[in-house]
Amino acid sequence: MCGVRSITVVALILLSLSSVVRPCPPSDRAALLAFKAALHEPYLGIFDSWTGADCCHKWYGVSCDQGTRRVADINLRGESEEPIFQRKRRTGYMTGYISPAVCRLKRLSSLTIADWKGISGEIPRCITSLPFLRIVDLIGNRLSGALPADIGRLHRLTVLNVADNRISGVIPASVANLTSLMHLDLRNNLITGPIPRSFGRLGMLSRALLSGNKLSGPIPGSVSQIYRLADLDLSRNEISGPIPEALGKMAVLSTLNLDMNKLYGPIPVSLFSSGISDLNLSRNALEGNIPDAFGVRSYFTVLDLSYNRLIGPIPNSISSASFIGHLDLSHNHLCGKIPLGSPFDHLEASSFQYNDCLCGKPLKPC
Template structure:
């Protein structure tokens, strides 16, 4: 009888020990297993098993916080590959402690961004890039007030920019490069409270750059390769801390001689536009300037000499109306 009792206790301990040692929250684990199912049970997630701890290193793409809640999900081509097309799993919204969500370089990820993501009330970093997701840049992202960064680059997103995005109080960086986003830049985008980086190159934006953007103090702005027109001088200013301004391959037209450059500017590309006048004042005073492209415009006048401009050859200036002086041919004497 005593031996029988000891055997029962031994078997019970074998069953209970894994459960007692498991750190992962049961609700999070259930959500992860459902996500795996919604993605078609890919082989890359074969180690996501009901019998193992989801806070352990055997669960790729997952990290737990000190309270053993899932705070990071990062699935990419390095650890993940879908054999068939699937949409973004709605069950991701059940990981309510997520701080960072990253789905990158998954070409078989299709469909729109699910509105269930609004339940992620702690989410700070959202990255969905190099996929085939489609639809608009969702207006409902403005409901996730904790967001600090949004990267939706290199997808098949279309439609217009949502004015409501500017209501995100803490957003510091938004990247939407290489999609099919069209229409104008909303006037409301001048109301971002803490935006520092804005990248939306290689899209189909059109119309004029709103005057309201003059209020922004961006560190990095890239509006290149769109169909924007008119005056972009609102993006400049000596009081701003902007380091990079990339506006190439648009239809912008303004007098660059009246522009006042940010003092810490490191990169300026206004090439392939319809910009006229002289080169911006203060170019030679920019000690940190590392990149300059003003080619293929209607600029005129003598190229300033000295300072950081010694770094740049003729390719930075060619195909303008009448720019002259080194490194281009000398100015003509009249």
């Protein structure tokens, strides 16, 4: 019996020892403190909890892998519904820069430093050495400089969001190597140059939001090879050339915003019998007739063809569309009678103004 008791006591001791949670490695803690030292947050006290030996325990915005105890996630958002923001009744404001010390967190899976408005400097080039990185979300700061040229090394990356910053330079060709990427958001920056020809290699991509930059050159034909792409926004750039016909043959594309570019040539017929429901081609140099290609597959919540060089009549087949919510054909060179029936019976004159010789309701009688 004594032997049994001894074994039981030893087992209990071993069990109690195994249940003690290990703290994070000192190297990860030191990297986080160096990261913190480069930032200044004066209002909310975001970093007040970053004390003690275990950076995995109640450090605000820090999460660790339960097995390895290595830092896996940094999630710091300047706009949040968490209590620390509600008590202060304000959004966050932070200055400083993203320290390269973050790259010492070798098991980092997600890096979110978003909507702080005052964080400047460049994206640390060394983040491309973090093999487990899946999410990079740096929206809403004042980051400048170019995207890391070798960003394509991040083969696990699913989200890359640097919208609403001051990022310049070109889209690196290596972006095409991000074959796990699902969400790409580069909106409202200063990015120049062409969209890489090999863009179509991003086979998992569902959203490509590149609006509000200074991109130039044509829309790569390879874009149409991205089977999962549902949302393509290239608006407010300097993109030129014709619209690829193949865009209208994409399986799940539902939003196509190409407005405020330098596109020319005819509108592809395929766009009007596709699955696209939000189509904005306004403020380009598109020419020719509006294709007489509407049918039961044509379902548009938004169809904006305004401010182009379109000629001829409004096609009668528009009336056979399943639905058209907002339609804008203004500021073209259209001529002829506005068709009767849906959707024309609920549209205002502003949808047709500033054409050469359109007539009929809601404009003047023919």
